[in-house]
Amino acid sequence: MNTPIKGRCTLVGAGPGDPELLTLKAVKAIASATVLLVDDLVNDAVLEHASPKARIVHVGKRGGCKSTPQVFIDKLMISAVLEGEHVVRLKGGDPFIFGRGGEEVENLRQAGIDVDVVNGITSGQAALTGLGVSLTHRDHAQGVLFMTGHAQPGAQGPDWPSVAQVCHQQRITLLIYMGTSRSALIQAGLLQGLPAKTSVAVVQNASRHDQRYAVTTLDALHNTLHNEGIGSPCIIAVGDVLTVLCALKEKSSLPLRCAA
Incomplete structure (x- = not known):
């Protein structure tokens, strides 16, 4: 019998940069996260909504610069969810508009993990x-x-x-x-x-x-x-x-x- 997965994952669009453009749903997801995997283009002010107990991991993704490999990010998300964490993958803009959100959802689902997605205003x-x-x-x-x-x-x-x-x-x-x-x-x-x-x-x-x-x-x-x-x-x-x-x-x- 397969062991039930206790953790969960949410892909959250942090919007184009202005922290006041976050949706209410995004703020709630960030506040409830126990682990946040944060892209480079996310404004630091957005992280003020995170719990003081949350673990914040910066996983750079910026065009033309050295980036964290996507395979490594996927492994981090999957392992944290399997450990029972609520993982919020925090992306600039919208996860589903040039944010590799589709790829990440596919990889998570292949690992048996359900994913929620919160849209953000695209740049x-x-x-x-x-x-x-x-x-x-x-x-x-x-x-x-x-x-x-x-x-x-x-x-x-x-x-x-x-x-x-x-x-x-x-x-x-x-x-x-x-x-x-x-x-x-x-x-x-x-x-x-x-x-x-x-x-x-x-x-x-x-x-x-x-x-x-x-x-x-x-x-x-x-x-x-x-x-x-x-x-x-x-x-x-x-x-x-x-x-x-x-x-x-x-x-x-x-x-x-x-x-x-």
Whole structure:
């Protein structure tokens, strides 16, 4: 007879960085955890909701930097749950949007462990909201496309010319995660299907106190990232919804900045 598993696991989205954007459900899960496995991009202030008795383990996951191997993280989660712990896997943004949450759920279930998931606000949404821009707009965008700019080792990554054609034909806002290191390639591909003067915003550290951004055009995307010193973690947003942002800059004294 199999021994019943006494522990449990919850994947929790910590949101884009601002600790006040946590959901109530996320706060309750964090408070009830006996073990927290925390990603690099999680704001330290989020951990103030943890029990003083909880064991906090930092398992770095940041694009372009040395990261804790995913296999090791999975083993930590499984072993802690089998020991009877309530494990909270705390991830920046949302676990199921480029957060490897799907992979972790599969591995936990294969080990016979049930998993709860608590959604968090994804950084792409927070990035444009922080600039006062809607992801969708009846006059400019009838949909949103979330893409990763990071390719698996040995893979070519997204077909950017095809992505550009779909966005242009269907009036879709494009949000690119983890794209700064491949911005030249992304720019070249998107220019094959989108006008050179398509509006673009690049937002680093969305929703955090040190958020930085620039507004530019598609043909200047790579140079803008380089000249403004904007790096990871960064959201690249492409689409006509951003035209409104530049218009606001021209007509008001809002603290918005357009890069050449």
